[in-house]
Amino acid sequence: MPKFSTFDPQTMSTTMLTMNKNPPDSKVGEFLIPSMQAPRRSLTTRSSEMNYVAVLTETRATRSANEGFRLLLASAKHVVSGVKPHDVISPVTLLTELAKVTSLLDGYNEILVDELFKCNILALEDAILTCYLKLLVEMARSNSFYHGEVCRLLLRALTTIESEDAPEEKISQIHGSFQTMIKELPRFSESLLKQISRNLPFMTKSWQSQVHFYRSMLELVDYVPEEVSLEVLSRLIHKIIDLDCQCPKEEMVSEDDETQFSMETAEDHAVKEMKHSLGNTFDRLMEVFFEYIDRHVIDVDDLKRTYRKFLTVFDKFILSTYKCLHIQFLLLYICSKRPVITDHFIDFLWHKVQNPNTPVVFRQIAVYYLGSLLCRCSFIGVGTLKDSLLLMTRFLHSYVAQSSSAQSLTVDLSKHGTFYSVCQSVFYCIAFRHKEIIEGDDGLGYLQRLNLEQIVTSPLNPLKVISPAVGIHFANVTRHYQVVYCYAIFERNQRSALPMANPGNQKLDVYFPFDPYVLLRSKRFVEPIYREYVDHLKSSVDEDPEQNNNSSSDSDGEDDEDEEMVSTSLKSAAEKMFAYSVSPGFAH
Incomplete structure (x- = not known):
């Protein structure tokens, strides 16, 4: 546009004369005095004619913001803030x-x-969200540098849901973007993990945000490649184990004492809140995992795939975590769906116990899991129990025979940690399910054929080491x-006990992983x-004290005296173990 450097009256007169002859919207008037030009075209109209390639190429080359780039930047801020300034490009x-x-x-x-x-993805309108997600996918396609940022942006959106109801349609669109990038971009999965x-x-964080995030990640597990699926599940379980360890049963039971022992139905549990804050979050996350398993049990092949994934995670993380309290019930729940799954899990645990290449601590934990599984699962019949006990007692007899020939016992x-752990599990199973064993075919004969006396009276003296409650x-x-x-062995052990520098090393660790489940909502x-x-x-x-008296009179009077001679301290220790929330879970 021409500019006047000095004031010229003659020029100004000519200008005014020209304006009188031509309307203000004519071409002549447009190029003379700015204040009297035709209305300027809006930036929005100009944006429709913008050459994006030229603008971005020039900006990248000159490393400075031209007018077009400033318009793009203002429009991007409008997308982020949602506040529309005057004249910007539509989102x-x-x-x-x-x-x-x-x-x-x-x-x-x-x-x-x-x-x-x-941008806050979930705050976008549906049409804008669709375009925004397409932009993210194209950015990931064009440059692997953006893979991490795109993943972070999408995952962050899933952690910002604070309400109980989630925007399902928007979450579905996010999963659609993930599926597209995972399918088309081989290296995208690395950034995702x-x-x-x-x-x-x-x-x-609030239980709402955690529940929605874990639910979305479990949905992601279903469509990513197999190896990535296992890694995602491993990360989720590993994180939730930390939460499990922060929720001791004693704390949760004490805070929910008023409702924990009342008679409640499954519907009551579904609406009840744990008073323990972390316990409530953990309870709801366990509910998410149980629901996920339920969706994968209709088809046998799908159930087997799910079991293999959870078993791998169990072997890698759960089995090696000291005294998990609840997360292992996911395996128990999967086993309840098919007998073949239960049999495989029992074989898996027993193989670990027998394998001499497995570290002793893991052999001990594996047999704790086995004993607790056999006792606590209502779907495990007495036949499977008897077969398992037969395997374990044969192992014990073989161990005693081999050890006695090699060294003085x-x-x-x-030195004999695995032996004592197997003893404790065998004794635990018999104490827990003796009624079913005896009522079965030749039940008493079966107990006698186990030759338990040889184990109890062996020089290894398991009754001195195992839990007093189990003993x-x-x-x-x-x-x-x-x-x-x-009881004579108990008394002899009491009399022979000598002061030791570290007496704790002479008592077996007590851990039965499937002790009573105390989470209220997921308990259903x-x-x-x-x-x-x-x-x-x-x-x-x-019910029948007379029958009991007759049974007692058949045994030697000397044994009755031995039973009464068990020290008060031993009984006191056993009573502590009977508590609801403490192993081995003999709950009164």
Whole structure:
């Protein structure tokens, strides 16, 4: 436009005369005085004619913002903030056009990208969200540098849902973008796994955000490649184990004491909140995992794939975590779906116990899992129990025979830890399910053929090392059926006990992983397949004391005296183990 450097009256007169002859909207008037020009075309109209390639190429080359780039940047801020300033490019147009030129979004143009990455995805309108996700996919296609940022942006959106109801349609669109990138971009999965680990919500975040995130990640597990699927599940389980370890049963039971022991239905559990904050979050996450398993049990092949994934995670993380309390019930729940799964899990555990190449601590934990599984699962019949006990007692007899031929046998937990752990599991199973064994075909004969007396009276003296609670219950059962008499051994162990520098090393660790489940909401999945402990011997005494007296009189009077000689301290230790929330879970 011409500019006047000096004031010229003659020129001004000519100008005014020209304006009088021509309307203000004519071409002549447009190029004379700016204040009297025709209305300027809006930036929005000009944006429809913008050459995005030229603008971005010039900006990248000159490393400076031209007028077109400033318009693009202002329009991007409108997409992020949702506040529309005067005259910007519409979000749909902007995102659609940028998706066509993603190869130019580097160098100085990254300022525009950084602005777009500040967007709250779930706050976008549906039409804008569709275009925005297409832009992210195109950016990932054009440059692998953006894989991590795109993953972070999408995962962050899933962790910001604070309401109980999730925007399902928008989440579905996010999963659609993930599926497209995973299918088309081979290296995208690597960035996805890294970002999942970094964006897992911290345990103190609201249960709503954690539930929605875990549910979305389990949905992702179903469509990613097999090896990636296992890695995603591993990261989720590994994170939730931390939460499990932060929720001791004693704390949760004490806070929910008013409702924990009341008679409630499954519907009551579904609406009840744990008073323990972390416990409530963990309870809801366990519910998410149980629901996921339920969706994969209709088809046998799908169930087997799911079982293999969870078994791999169990072997890698759960089995090696000291005293998990609840997360292992996911395996128990999967086993309840098909007998073949149960048999495989039992074989898996027993193989670990027998394998001499497995570290001793893992052999011990594996047999704890085996014993607890056999006792607590209502879907495991007495036939499977008897077969398992036969395998374990044969192992014990073989161990005693081999050890006695190699060296003099003495009580030594550090050397014979696996032997004592198998003993404790065998005694636990017999004390827990003796009634079913005896009522079966040739039940008493079966107990006698186990030759338990040879194990109990061996120089390794397992009753001195195992849990007092398990030992006393086992002694009551075997004395009742006149299979083994243990009280004389208890008393001898008490008399021979000597002060030691570190007496804790001479007692076996007590851990039965499937002890009572105390989470209120997710308990509805466990209750139908769970067996509670019942003291059948105490019940029989209450119902028919005369029969009990006759049974007792048949045994030697010397044994009665030995039973009464068991020290008060030993009984006190056993009573502590009977508590609801403490192993081995003989709950009264």
